[in-house]
Amino acid sequence: MxxxxxxxxxxxxxxxxxxxxxxxxxxxxxxxxxxxxxxxxGEKKETCPFNSTHIINKSELEHHLKTCVDRKNFERSIQAPEPISHPPPEFKPLPDGEDWDVDVRAYNPAQYATNTPVLRSLQGASKSVRKQFRNDERKRLLALKSNGPE
Ligand SMILES: [Zn+2]
Ligand SMILES: [Zn+2]
Structure with a gap:
């Protein structure tokens, strides 16, 4: 049974x-x-390209190919978007005259000195101005010292 x-x-x-x-x-x-x-x-049969179990009369194949239920799956599988691969960044040579050796980090000498506990010298200033400057520098250094980490 x-x-x-x-x-x-x-x-x-x-x-x-x-x-x-x-x-x-x-x-x-x-x-x-x-x-x-x-x-x-009997009549010649063709195998459906979308499903090998679809054996179609040759005269009906054209119609079948238009209506085959597996066609959509087939097309989906071949048209599935490929994972997008990011190519490495394109190497662009610098135009002539560009200098790779230039340090692009902004360097501000005045600001650097203001934040650094060193006595700045004042070249070519008058005596009173130099004295005033030294007093200011002392204050600045004291301020830096008191604010700085011990
Ligand atoms: Zn059979
Ligand atoms: Zn088919």
Whole structure:
């Protein structure tokens, strides 16, 4: 006794494209097609390019190709967007005259000295100005010292 005629099993039976009276289990369909094709004497059949189990009369193939349910899957698989690969940044040589050796970090000598506890010298200033400057410098250094970490 075979239990093949349950609803679930029946749904997996496929109709043979070579002989409509053949009902073949889906798992054995490919094997059956190969065997059945050898004995087939009817109209020439073509295999659907989207699904090898679609054996179509040559005269119906064109129509089938337009309506094949596997065509969408097939097209989706070949048109799936490829993962976008980021190419390495393009190397752009600098135009003539550009100097790679220039240190682009802004260097501000005045600001550097203001934040550094060194006595600045004042060249070419008058005596009173120099004295005033020294007093200011002392204050600045004291301020730096008191604010700085011990
Ligand atoms: Zn068959
Ligand atoms: Zn098909």
């Amino acid at each position: 075979s239990k093949i005629n349950t609803v679930e099993d029946y749904s997996t039976l496929l109709e043979c494209p070579y002989d409509a009276s053949h009902r073949i289990l889906e798992s054995r369909f490919q094997t059956h097609l190969i065997k059945c094709k050898k004995h087939y004497k």
